[in-house]
Amino acid sequence: MATENIIWLLPLPPLLAFVLIILFTNKNNKLSHIVGVSAAGLSWLGAMIVFFRSLGVEHFGEHPFVSSIKWLPLGDEWLEIGVRIDPLSSAVLFFVGITIFMIFLYSVGYHNFGQPEGDHDKKGLPPHGATVEEHGHKHVVPSIEPMYARFFAFIGLFATGMYTLVISDNLLTLFVGWEIMGLCSYLLIGFWFAKESARNAGIKAFMTTRIGDVFMLLGLAYLYTATGSLQYEVIFSEEVLHRLASAPSFWGLSAAGAIGLLLFIGAVGKSAQWPLHVWLPDAMEGPTPVSAMIHAATMVSAGVYMVIRIFPLFSAGWDGHSSLTPTMSIIAFIGAFTALFAATIAVAQNDVKGVLAYSTISQLGYMMAAIGIGAYVAAAFHLVTHAFFKALLFLGSGSVIHGMEHGVLHTGDHSVDPQDMRNMGGLYKKMPVTFWTFLIGGFALSGFPLVTAGFWSKDEIFADAFAHGHTTVFIVLALAAFLTAFYTMRQITMTFLGEARTPEAEHASENKWTMTAPLVVLSVFALGYGWVGIPEEFPVLGGLLPNWFHDFVGHTLANPLPAPEFSWVPLLTSLTVALGGLAVGYLTYRNFKSADALDPMRKLLGPVYHFIENKYYFDQAYDYLFVKPAYWISSVFTEKMDKGVIDGILHGFGKVAYFIGFNVRDKFDTPVINRFIGDGSAEVVQKFGQWVRKAQTGRIQQYMVSALGVLFLIFIALYYLVLA
Amino acid sequence: MIPISWYLILAAALFSIGLFGVLARKNAVAILLGVELMLNAVNINLVTFWRYNAPETVTGQVFAIIVFAVAAAEVAVGLALIISIYRNRNTIVADDLDMMKW
Numbered sequence: 001m002a003t004e005n006i007i008w009l010l011p012l013p014p015l016l017a018f019v020l021i022i023l024f025t026n027k028n029n030k031l032s033h034i035v036g037v038s039a040a041g042l043s044w045l046g047a048m049i050v051f052f053r054s055l056g057v058e059h060f061g062e063h064p065f066v067s068s069i070k071w072l073p074l075g076d077e078w079l080e081i082g083v084r085i086d087p088l089s090s091a092v093l094f095f096v097g098i099t100i101f102m103i104f105l106y107s108v109g110y111h112n113f114g115q116p117e118g119d120h121d122k123k124g125l126p127p128h129g130a131t132v133e134e135h136g137h138k139h140v141v142p143s144i145e146p147m148y149a150r151f152f153a154f155i156g157l158f159a160t161g162m163y164t165l166v167i168s169d170n171l172l173t174l175f176v177g178w179e180i181m182g183l184c185s186y187l188l189i190g191f192w193f194a195k196e197s198a199r200n201a202g203i204k205a206f207m208t209t210r211i212g213d214v215f216m217l218l219g220l221a222y223l224y225t226a227t228g229s230l231q232y233e234v235i236f237s238e239e240v241l242h243r244l245a246s247a248p249s250f251w252g253l254s255a256a257g258a259i260g261l262l263l264f265i266g267a268v269g270k271s272a273q274w275p276l277h278v279w280l281p282d283a284m285e286g287p288t289p290v291s292a293m294i295h296a297a298t299m300v301s302a303g304v305y306m307v308i309r310i311f312p313l314f315s316a317g318w319d320g321h322s323s324l325t326p327t328m329s330i331i332a333f334i335g336a337f338t339a340l341f342a343a344t345i346a347v348a349q350n351d352v353k354g355v356l357a358y359s360t361i362s363q364l365g366y367m368m369a370a371i372g373i374g375a376y377v378a379a380a381f382h383l384v385t386h387a388f389f390k391a392l393l394f395l396g397s398g399s400v401i402h403g404m405e406h407g408v409l410h411t412g413d414h415s416v417d418p419q420d421m422r423n424m425g426g427l428y429k430k431m432p433v434t435f436w437t438f439l440i441g442g443f444a445l446s447g448f449p450l451v452t453a454g455f456w457s458k459d460e461i462f463a464d465a466f467a468h469g470h471t472t473v474f475i476v477l478a479l480a481a482f483l484t485a486f487y488t489m490r491q492i493t494m495t496f497l498g499e500a501r502t503p504e505a506e507h508a509s510e511n512k513w514t515m516t517a518p519l520v521v522l523s524v525f526a527l528g529y530g531w532v533g534i535p536e537e538f539p540v541l542g543g544l545l546p547n548w549f550h551d552f553v554g555h556t557l558a559n560p561l562p563a564p565e566f567s568w569v570p571l572l573t574s575l576t577v578a579l580g581g582l583a584v585g586y587l588t589y590r591n592f593k594s595a596d597a598l599d600p601m602r603k604l605l606g607p608v609y610h611f612i613e614n615k616y617y618f619d620q621a622y623d624y625l626f627v628k629p630a631y632w633i634s635s636v637f638t639e640k641m642d643k644g645v646i647d648g649i650l651h652g653f654g655k656v657a658y659f660i661g662f663n664v665r666d667k668f669d670t671p672v673i674n675r676f677i678g679d680g681s682a683e684v685v686q687k688f689g690q691w692v693r694k695a696q697t698g699r700i701q702q703y704m705v706s707a708l709g710v711l712f713l714i715f716i717a718l719y720y721l722v723l724a
Numbered sequence: 725m726i727p728i729s730w731y732l733i734l735a736a737a738l739f740s741i742g743l744f745g746v747l748a749r750k751n752a753v754a755i756l757l758g759v760e761l762m763l764n765a766v767n768i769n770l771v772t773f774w775r776y777n778a779p780e781t782v783t784g785q786v787f788a789i790i791v792f793a794v795a796a797a798e799v800a801v802g803l804a805l806i807i808s809i810y811r812n813r814n815t816i817v818a819d820d821l822d823m824m825k826w
Contacts, residue, residue, distance in 0.1 A: 698822035701747050701755075708747070 003053050004067035006046050007083040013039035014159035021153035029148045036152030040104040047097030054090040061555025084169030088556040095387045099297040100159050102518035107289040109514030111145035118143030124194030129409045140409040158184035162298045170231040181299045188290040189283045201282035208279040212269015219262030236312045245316035257327040260314025271303030271364045274338040284353040288398025296360050297391035304367045332372025336476040338365030343483035348613040351419050352397045355491050375464035377554045381533050385453035389444035392522035396438035403431050407504035416504045422595045426500040430508045435496045437519035442492050444526040446485035447578040453530030459574045467564035485581020493589040501595045537566035731772040739765035752816040756802045763795045
C-alpha cells in the first residue's frame with residue numbers, strides 16, 4: 001500500500017474500536033479489549049511501516065510524505081486538509097504508536113481482567129475487591145473494573161485524536177485532534193465519576209486547558225487571516241514567514257511573533273506549563289494507564305510537539321546567533337521557570353503519582369525552554385525520550401499501586417493509602433520486574449550518564465543553552481536537573497529500597513505479564529533511544545554511532561540549525577547534577593524507616609517545606625483570584641440581575657398582560673361579545689331557522705309549486721325590468 | 725294555412741294540463757303521465773316553429789325525435805323508480821313519500 005494511504009488510515013482503527021465498543025461489544029469485556037488492543041496494535045504497525053519507510057527516503061526533510069484533499073469550499077477557494085509525515089512527525093509517530101499500544105496492553109492487566117466481579121463494586125468507583133472461597137477459607141482478591149469496556153472505548157478515541165494530530169499537514173486538523181484529546185482527557189480523568197475529587201479534577205482539567213485552547217483558536221484565526229492558509233507547507237514557506245515577520249502587530253511584536261505567542265498559550269494549557277499547570281497534578285485522579293498515556297506520554301507532549309512544529313513561525317527573523325525574538329524569550333522564560341518551579345514541588349510530594357505529575361510538568365518545561373532558546377532538535381529529542389521513560393515510570397507507579405492494593409486487600413485495612421510512598425518500602429523484593437524497570441525509568445529521568453536516554457537528550461539541551469550563551473536558562477535548568485535527580489532517587493528509595501514500612505507493603509505482589517511486559521518494552525527504549533542522538537564530538541563515544549536523530553529531525557526545517565559545539569562545561573554540569581542529585585537523594589532518604597516518620601527535608605527546610613508541600617498555594621490563590629470571584633459574580637448576577645431585574649421586567653410584562661386580559665374579559669368580552677354578538681347572533685339564526693323550516697314539508701309537489709311560483713315571479717320581473 | 729297561434733295554444737293547453745297533472749295528482753304514475761304531456765307539448769311547439777319559420781331544413785323534426793327518445797328513456801327510468809318505491813314502501817301516493825322532510 002502506498003505510504004500516504006497508510007498515513008491516512010492511521011487514526012481509523014482506534015476510532016472504529018471506539019464505535020464498535022460503544023455500540024456493540026460493551027457488554028462483553030473480552031471482546032471489547034480484543035477490539036481495543038488489536039486496533040492499537042494495527043495503528044502501531046502502520047506507524048512502524050511509515051516510520052521505517054521514512055528512514056529509507058533520501059533527504060526526507062525536503063521530500064516528506066504528503067497527501068491532501070480539498071475539504072471545505074470557502075467562497076472561491078478551498079480549505080485543504082491532508083496528511084504530512086516529515087522527519088519530526090515521523091519521530092513523534094514512532095513513540096506515539098509504541099506507547100499507545102503498550103498502554104492499551106497494560107490496561108488489560110491494570111483493570112483486573114480475568115478477576116471476578118466485586119462484592120459491592122459500583123460503576124464510577126474503583127474496584128474494591130471480591131471475596132472468593134478457596135480450600136474452605138475466604139480471602140479477598142482484586143475485582144474487575146466495573147466499566148472495563150468503556151475504558152477501552154475512551155482510550156481508543158483518545159488514540160484517534162493523537163494520531164490525527166501527528167499526521168496532520170495543517171494546524172486545523174491538528175486542532176481537531178487536540179480537542180478530541182481534550183475531551184478524552186476530561187472523560188478519563190473523571191472516569192471514576194462517583195468520586196467527587198475525580199469529577200472536580202476532570203472539570204478543572206477541561207476548564208484550564210480551555211483557557212489555552214481559546215488563545216490557540218485566536219492564533220489560528222489570526223494566522224488564517226494573515227496568510228489565508230493553515231497548511232504547514234504554506235505558512236512555513238520562506239516568503240510567508242518573511243511577510244509575517246515584517247508585519248507589525250500588538251505590543252511591538254511582529255505578526256509571526258504574535259501568532260506564535262497565541263499558539264504557545266494553547267500549548268501552555270495543554271502541556272501544563274506555569275501558570276496553567278494546576279490541572280495536571282489533579283488529573284492523577286484518573287486510572288494510572290490514563291495518567292501514563294494522556295498526562296505523560298502523548299497528550300501533554302502534543303503541546304510541545306505543536307510548539308516545535310510552529311518553531312519557524314515564532315523564530316522568524318532569528319538567524320541562529322542574534323538575540324532571541326520576544327516570543328522565543330517568553331517561551332524560554334516560561335519553560336525554564338516551570339522546569340525549576342515544578343521540580344521543587346515534586347520534592348515534597350508523597351503520592352507516588354504526584355511526584356511523577358510534577359516531574360512531567362518540569363520536563364515539559366525543559367522542552368519548552370529548549371525550543372525557546374532555539375534548540376530545535378534537542379527539544380524534539382527530549383520529547384521522544386521523555387515520552388518513553390515517563391510512560392515507563394507512570395506504568396511502573398501503576399504497577400506499584402496495583403501491587404500495594406493487593407496488599408491492602410490482603411490485610412483488609414482500607415485506611416492505608418496504596419499511593420502514599422510513606423506506606424511502601426522494600427518493594428524491590430516483592431516486585432522485581434517493576435523495580436528494575438522503574439529504576440531504569442527513574443535513572444533516565446535523572447539523566448544517569450551514558451546508559452540512559454534521558455542523559456543524552458538533557459545533555460543536548462544543556463549543550464545548546466551553553467553554546468549559545470543563554471547562561472540564565474542553563475543555570476536554571478541545571479538546578480532543575482539536580483532537583484529532578486534528587487526527587488527521583490527519593491521516590492525510588494522510599495518506594496522500593498529499605499524494609500517494608502507497613503504490612504500492606506509486605507504483602508504486595510508482582511503483577512501479571514500484561515502489566516510487566518509493557519514495562520520491559522518501554523525500558524528498552526528508555527535506555528536505548530538515547531544512542532541514536534549521541535553528539536559527534538562527544539569524547540570517546542562520539543562518532544561510534546552516527547548522530548542520526550540530529551541529521552534526521554534537524555532537516556525538518558528548511559534551514560537546519562547546526563549542532564552546538566562540544567564543551568566540557570555542560571557535560572560536567574550534567575554529570576554533577578545527575579549523580580549528585582541521585583546520591584543526595586539516596587543519602588537523605590535511606591534512613592526513612594517508619595510510615596509516620598518526619599520527612600528529612602521538613603527538618604531541613606522548615607516553613608519553606610510547608611510552602612512547597614502545598615504547591616506554593618497556587619490552587620488556593622487561583623481559587624481566591626478566579627473561582628471565588630466567578631462564583632461571587634454569578635451569585636450577584638443570579639440574585640440581583642437575573643432574579644431582580646430580568647425577572648422583574650418579565651414579571652412586570654406578565655402582570656400588565658394579566659391586567660389587560662382581565663379588564664378586556666370583564667368589560668368587553670362578557671357583556672358585549674358574548675351577550676350581543678355571540679349569543680345574540682346565535683339566537684337570531686336559531687329563530688330564523690325554526691321559522692324557515694316550516695317550508696320544508698318534504699312534499700315534492702309543494703316544492704314544485706313554489707318553484708313554479710318563483711319562476712313566474714322571475715319572469716314577471718324580467719319582463720318589466722328587461723323588456724319594458 | 726292554419727294560423728300558427730292555434731298550434732301554440734294547443735301546445736300551451738297541453739303543457740298546462742300536464743303541469744296541473746304533475747302538481748295536483750297524488751298518484752306517482754299520474755304525475756309521470758303529466759310529465760309526458762308536457763314533453764309532447766314541447767314537441768308540438770318544436771314542429772310548429774320549424775314548419776312556419778324554417779321549412780327548408782329538418783332541424784325541428786330532429787329535435788322532436790330526440791325528445792321522443794329522451795322521453796321514452798325517462799319513462800323507463802321513472803316507472804322503474806316507482807316500482808322500486810312501491811316495493812319498499814308499499815305505496816305510490818306522492819304525499820306519503822315525505823322522507824325529505826326535516
